[in-house]
Amino acid sequence: MGLNTKELIKKYGIKLTKSLGQNFLTDSNVVSRIVDTAEITEDDLVIEIGPGIGSMTGELASRAGRVIAVEIDKHLIPALEDNLKDFSNLEIINEDIMKVSVKAVTENRQNMRLKVVANLPYYITTPIIMKLLEEDNDIELMVFMVQKEVAQRMVAKPGGKDYGALSVAVQYYAQPEKVFDVPPHCFIPQPEVDSTIVKLKKNKKPPVILKDKDMFFKVVKAAFGQRRKTLLNALANSEALSRSKEEVREILSAVNIDENTRGETLSMEQFAALANEFS
Numbered sequence: 001m002g003l004n005t006k007e008l009i010k011k012y013g014i015k016l017t018k019s020l021g022q023n024f025l026t027d028s029n030v031v032s033r034i035v036d037t038a039e040i041t042e043d044d045l046v047i048e049i050g051p052g053i054g055s056m057t058g059e060l061a062s063r064a065g066r067v068i069a070v071e072i073d074k075h076l077i078p079a080l081e082d083n084l085k086d087f088s089n090l091e092i093i094n095e096d097i098m099k100v101s102v103k104a105v106t107e108n109r110q111n112m113r114l115k116v117v118a119n120l121p122y123y124i125t126t127p128i129i130m131k132l133l134e135e136d137n138d139i140e141l142m143v144f145m146v147q148k149e150v151a152q153r154m155v156a157k158p159g160g161k162d163y164g165a166l167s168v169a170v171q172y173y174a175q176p177e178k179v180f181d182v183p184p185h186c187f188i189p190q191p192e193v194d195s196t197i198v199k200l201k202k203n204k205k206p207p208v209i210l211k212d213k214d215m216f217f218k219v220v221k222a223a224f225g226q227r228r229k230t231l232l233n234a235l236a237n238s239e240a241l242s243r244s245k246e247e248v249r250e251i252l253s254a255v256n257i258d259e260n261t262r263g264e265t266l267s268m269e270q271f272a273a274l275a276n277e278f279s
């Protein structure tokens with residue numbers, strides 16, 4: 001049995017960097033449950049984002065065929081390498097995940113299934129998730145620790161206050177599911193927010209047919225950009241769409257959407273119909 005997180009921090013004299021979202025998991029039960037959620041087998045190649053000092057990495061490497069761990073903080077790399085030196089199926093990359101091409105680093109994975117598991121740094125949660133969803137890669141499943149509110153927004157359905165551009169974007173690419181909550185006392189240092197584990201199963205094909213994906217996301221962004229405005233005003237005010245109020249009125253009428261409704265009530269199908277009319 002290796003050292004636990006607190007012992008590792010002490011042994012390697014690690015100084016935690018708050019601005020990099022360094023809240024390390026200290027609860028091994030939570031670690032096991034996260035890895036269980038990803039249903040990892042020897043057929044899997046797992047990318048771990050932000051391994052820190054490896055609180056979860058050993059568990060991943062003992063169950064997966066291969067693990068690629070991407071950590072931005074160079075100060076953590078020696079401890080990480082030393083702590084996990086017994087795992088020959090682990091590769092550590094010292095890089096910002098936003099600059100890593102998943103396709104390139106997983107090129108020769110033969111027919112291993114690709115999964116991502118991460119206790120994400122909260123300052124950059126949405127950009128990381130959107131990058132992994134949008135880029136051309138073969139990821140099948142992602143299991144993330146995120147802030148509780150972000151998890152609620154990812155799974156939200158039309159009509160509620162949590163439903164927004166993130167809900168539509170995530171649900172366009174994947175089926176998100178909240179799995180369990182993790183309280184602050186499971187980390188060192190303790191974050192100021194509650195956390196939730198979410199599982200995102202990538203869609204094999206998109207849930208709606210779009211003429212122009214960029215236009216779809218422009219419409220979604222415009223509709224939620226000014227939440228208190230009617231849909232007509234929110235869309236007509238959008239610089240990205242640059243259409244007159246009269247044009248927007250005609251488009252809404254063509255797809256049978258009430259101009260006085262609000263963006264937060266529209267379903268994915270309605271957004272798609274609307275965007276296809278704009279395209």
Ligand code: SAM
Nearest residue numbers: 020023024025050051052055072096097119121
């Ligand atoms: N996996 C560890 C755990 O569960 O204890 C650490 C999780 S901690 C919440 C987030 C980790 O992500 C930190 O180690 C941090 O240095 C790293 N990190 C922050 N920004 C990153 C980025 N852009 N690319 C890769 N790693 C990043």
